[in-house]
Amino acid sequence: MDLPLNALRAFETAARHLNFTRAAEELHLTPTAVSQHVRKLEQRYGVQLFRRLPRGLALTDEGQALLPMLAETFERVAGALSSLRHGRPREPLSVGVVATFAVGWLLPRLPAFQAAHPFVDLRLFTHNNRVDLAGEGLDQAVRFGDGHWHGTDAVPLMPARLTPLCAPALARRLQQPADLAGEVLLRSYRAAEWPAWFAGVGLQAPPLRGLVFDTSLALAEAAAQGAGVALLPATLFSQALDSGRLVRPFATEIDTGRYWLTQLSSRRVTAAMGAFSSWLQAASADPAVQDSLRSAP
Template identity: 40%
Template sequence: MTARLPSLNGLRAFEAAARHLSFTRAASELNVTQTAISHQIKRLEEELGVRLFVRQNRALELTTEARDYLPGIRAAFNDLRLATDRLLQKGNDNVLTISTIASFAAKWLLPRLGTFQEAHPEIDVHITTSSSLIDFTRDNVDAAIRYGRGQWPGVRSAWLMADEMFPVCSPALLKGKRPLRQPEDIRHHTLLHTSSFDDDWRQWLTAAGLPLDMLGQRGVSFDMIFMTVQAAIDGSGIAMGRTSYVRDDVAKGRLVVPFDIALPADAGFYLVSPEGGIERSKLRAFREWLAASTRGQS
């Protein structure tokens, strides 16, 4: 006799709650209320005749039975996702959605994207920007370009390139009344900071043998590095540049590098994509283009 399958909603609630060990986060992921998750779990437990969760000191834990049950349920949902992916692949293979950081999109990706489109006119590229990690089970994104050390669980990470960091400024600043001939001269200028790279100036000053009290001099801070770079281009002060964000501006003379002291950044850029899924031809083409475009920049 074939066993009757339990409620699909109950199984979805169980898989999400078991993954997060939280009814609240499961409810947020599935776009339902926490009460609904609780009711679905309770109904599933009644259908199975097995207790699945134990609450201890406001924490949620899986029972022994639930830990044995979870791998099969998770594998079943992964199979459903893959089957759906295969079904929809032909109809959606001409749209490639890439998520990345706004500054990286503005200063590196967009100026080069035309070469990809020329090579692959059959692929429509959609760029979205976000500083958050992507949840490929929820977000409608094919891949993401992220900055870090590549140690993100549950995804495939492909190395792209690393950065060096060094001061940059407008050529007009070098011709101003306050000289900028040696590192000590930055004391007489406004420092431009990026909040997401708030340690860069401290590291560079240390490497240059300069006192850290320079960090306390007048300065302006921005939350995105492309804004910091633009302020430097406009002559507002000296920015701590990173290779990916200033390479083109230096090459075109909009910025200059006044000193020869550069430090390697402690992380790099990666192309992040779903783990274990089928890599579509459009994503493979984009990954190969990225690898060719970043060759020699790491």
């Protein structure tokens, strides 16, 4: 039987990523070549497999019917070939991660994940909590919020309770929460955070005139340099707190959301996705597990 294997492989890879560019990276082709393979496949069988969207792709009914069978076939072939060489093929996994979570929590623990799952070829793409899974060709994404994103499955990871952090010299001027009214209060693009924190200590928030930042990393650096006081998740800035660059003047925290691992509801879960999800949930849920993962080789 004359099967168009290259075209079928191009379709299967593009369907997994819902993105020609990510498929091209995996197949070591150009996005144009992948698109042409898929178009020739569609022309050969007289069906449309994708709907081309302004950003990314969406499977048609015909594409959704073909993908599981094709993916299973390729996986079985890969498994058979892998058994011949007594190894397991590496599976790419593209994950978008909020930069604060990546730097403050994930990166120190990644060696443990890679040691436990060497078959996963993990590719990280940081973002500032604005992410388009389909348009960016991501398998999964870690983001902050309430867990409700249209067309997306979300698994809860860890809370990110906010508390004031600042430079040591500034902290020496703060004896009680009311003293914050005389300081520059640095802000994120979520305007309700400072009013919520002041409400938590029984005070009304003063007028907010500090700089606005779109990432917590920049917010923390500004605070460490003495530009003002920032509301930040202390658990994700433990290194700066341990080194003394940042100080926590008050214990009060507010809970405005948590981190979630998300993926498109229509996305088939691969072995790499399942491995990363299971590891991430276990590592972020149990402090004892976190400590053991951090000390793993």
